[in-house]
Amino acid sequence: MTATATVSTPAVTAAPPPRKRIWSYWRFYLALSPFYLLFAVFGLYPMVSTIVLAFQRWDGLSARRFTGLGNFAFLVKDPTFWQSLENTVVLFFMSTVPTLVLALVLAVMLQSAVRFTNVYRIAYFIPNVTSLVAMAIFFSSIFSTNFGLVNAALRSLGIPQQDWLGEPWGIKIAISTMIVWQWVGYNTLIYLAGLQAIPKEQYEAAKVDGAGAARTFFSITLPQLRPVVLFTVIMSTIGGLQTFTEPQVMVGNSGGTGQSGMTVVLFFYRAAFLDNDYGYAAAIALSIFALVLLFTAINWRIFRGRGEDR
Amino acid sequence: MTRTRWRGLALHAVLILALLVFMFPFVWTIIMASNTTADIYRFPPKFTFGGHFGDNVRHVLDNVAFFQSMGNTAIVAVSTTALVLFFDSLAAFTFAKFRFPGRNALFVILLATMLLPAQLAAVPQFQTMAILGWVGSLKALIIPGAANAFGIFWMRQYFQNSIHDELVEAATLDGCGFFGTYWHVAVPSARPALAFLGIFTFVGSWNDYMWPLIVLTNPDHVTLQVALSTLNRAHGVDYSMVMTGALLAMIPLVIVFAVFARQFIKGATEGAVRG
Numbered sequence: 001m002t003a004t005a006t007v008s009t010p011a012v013t014a015a016p017p018p019r020k021r022i023w024s025y026w027r028f029y030l031a032l033s034p035f036y037l038l039f040a041v042f043g044l045y046p047m048v049s050t051i052v053l054a055f056q057r058w059d060g061l062s063a064r065r066f067t068g069l070g071n072f073a074f075l076v077k078d079p080t081f082w083q084s085l086e087n088t089v090v091l092f093f094m095s096t097v098p099t100l101v102l103a104l105v106l107a108v109m110l111q112s113a114v115r116f117t118n119v120y121r122i123a124y125f126i127p128n129v130t131s132l133v134a135m136a137i138f139f140s141s142i143f144s145t146n147f148g149l150v151n152a153a154l155r156s157l158g159i160p161q162q163d164w165l166g167e168p169w170g171i172k173i174a175i176s177t178m179i180v181w182q183w184v185g186y187n188t189l190i191y192l193a194g195l196q197a198i199p200k201e202q203y204e205a206a207k208v209d210g211a212g213a214a215r216t217f218f219s220i221t222l223p224q225l226r227p228v229v230l231f232t233v234i235m236s237t238i239g240g241l242q243t244f245t246e247p248q249v250m251v252g253n254s255g256g257t258g259q260s261g262m263t264v265v266l267f268f269y270r271a272a273f274l275d276n277d278y279g280y281a282a283a284i285a286l287s288i289f290a291l292v293l294l295f296t297a298i299n300w301r302i303f304r305g306r307g308e309d310r
Numbered sequence: 311m312t313r314t315r316w317r318g319l320a321l322h323a324v325l326i327l328a329l330l331v332f333m334f335p336f337v338w339t340i341i342m343a344s345n346t347t348a349d350i351y352r353f354p355p356k357f358t359f360g361g362h363f364g365d366n367v368r369h370v371l372d373n374v375a376f377f378q379s380m381g382n383t384a385i386v387a388v389s390t391t392a393l394v395l396f397f398d399s400l401a402a403f404t405f406a407k408f409r410f411p412g413r414n415a416l417f418v419i420l421l422a423t424m425l426l427p428a429q430l431a432a433v434p435q436f437q438t439m440a441i442l443g444w445v446g447s448l449k450a451l452i453i454p455g456a457a458n459a460f461g462i463f464w465m466r467q468y469f470q471n472s473i474h475d476e477l478v479e480a481a482t483l484d485g486c487g488f489f490g491t492y493w494h495v496a497v498p499s500a501r502p503a504l505a506f507l508g509i510f511t512f513v514g515s516w517n518d519y520m521w522p523l524i525v526l527t528n529p530d531h532v533t534l535q536v537a538l539s540t541l542n543r544a545h546g547v548d549y550s551m552v553m554t555g556a557l558l559a560m561i562p563l564v565i566v567f568a569v570f571a572r573q574f575i576k577g578a579t580e581g582a583v584r585g
Binding site: 025031032034036038039043045046106112114116118121122125126129130133134135140142144147152181186192242245248268272282286288 | 318321322324331332336342355398400401403404408411416419420427430431435436437438453456459462487488489516520524534535539549552553555556557559560571575578
């Protein structure tokens with residue numbers, strides 16, 4: 001890149017402007033340098049070495065050994081990996097689908113409410129800015145077997161108590177309940193902002209044409225909301241595929257009974273920082289990256305629609 | 311008219327029900343923190359506030375270095391937030407209002423970095439920290455997060471829309487240098503955007519869990535989230551005490567959020583719809 005790259009408008013009358021030397025822009029580069037320096041040291045370099053590391057065996061102490069695709073070959077045969085993958089995807093669906101559906105319902109209701117809307121917004125958002133660890137402890141306490149509030153409620157209804165955190169399905173319900181609680185309000189606000197951006201005339205036109213509430217919702221609201229839905233789905237995907245704190249705090253590093261709370265990131269954490277199997281952990285990290293890319297691409301296709309370029 | 315009135319009431323009934331569900335964990339946390347574990351474990355459980363909050367606080371302080379870990383967390387969160395606000399807004403202002411060779415290429419690189427998940431870097435990042443001698447030090451939490459692509463992107467959008475080029479030119483003619491223009495023109499006009507980015511960063515940093523768990527190897531120098539998880543591990547049965555710790559850990563966040571809630575929510579929703 002040279003200084004001439006910035007000259008976009010041709011000089012018609014006067015002589016070409018004097019060329020500035022690149023160092024005359026030093027203030028700008030200095031202003032930008034913190035991010036790029038930090039990224040180079042703590043982002044780019046580690047990512048490149050993760051890729052290298054994925055083809056090596058290393059316990060952090062002895063010499064690194066090149067193993068080619070060894071880590072990946074081991075990974076595809078590792079039942080824990082497949083289990084963690086399955087858990088992550090199941091948890092993702094169990095938490096994302098209810099979250100987004102509830103958020104949409106609440107947003108539509110909040111839009112037609114006239115009073116107290118700011119109170120609702122702030123209250124709905126609070127679960128999102130709270131301590132994840134504290135709330136994971138809270139949810140494990142209310143789901144605890146003998147004394148938990150959930151079982152107390154069941155017993156008062158005459159239903160036998162359940163071993164929530166000791167059963168594979170119970171663990172998943174407890175974890176996804178917490179994720180739903182935390183993210184419904186956030187997504188509600190985003191949908192609400194999206195709803196308010198839809199032009200009022202469209203609703204008036206629909207009313208004139210005699211469209212009912214359901215028809216209006218599916219013909220106007222939902223299609224108009226599509227970009228916002230895409231945004232929330234992608235954000236939920238990126239967040240959901242990286243679930244770590246909830247299972248780690250609620251059922252521990254083992255992933256709980258039958259490893260049913262073992263997510264891919266927890267699996268990665270264990271391989272790297274508990275087993276010191278750095279090469280293997282790097283291979284897992286790359287598979288998480290591939291998973292995020294795959295899911296983002298799928299969501300993009302589904303929610304953006306085919307051939308639509310909006 | 312009565313029919314719409316009933317509909318309005320039903321609407322608010324559902325909205326209030328949702329509000330109660332969202333608030334319930336906080337209320338129940340306070341109830342647990344103010345009772346003994348035995349009271350909570352009774353059937354039916356005690357649903358009212360008790361008088362044991364002081365005892366529970368004492369138990370927390372006996373079991374973990376609570377104030378020290380809260381101090382560590384505060385140092386990390388405050389300095390990360392200050393650095394992010396400064397570095398991100400300065401870079402964003404440069405991108406938004408000035409032309410220089412390589413600007414577009416640099417911006418594309420910035421956007422691309424947002425797609426990379428954090429785990430991809432965790433292992434070598436730990437090695438880097440070991441080489442720098444930062445393992446166990448709060449620097450390992452503060453420095454890598456001192457500037458981020460999201461904040462630069464977000465502030466740039468704001469500067470592009472809210473500061474006119476003429477204003478920047480006028481400041482330059484008045485003898486303001488580049489940094490002077492940033493400080494006297496850009497920063498004062500960007501208060502709402504800075505408030506949002508500041509809270510977002512503060513909350514994220516306050517709640518960060520995995521990286522502190524990895525890099526703060528000395529149990530005496532952990533952050534609040536890690537201290538909480540050890541409290542839960544070691545004394546898992548004494549829920550009243552653990553929930554007291556959880557409650558104390560949330561108070562600063564609640565205060566920060568309460569002060570800036572309106573601006574924060576406005577910023578959060580606007581950013582999402584535009585982005």
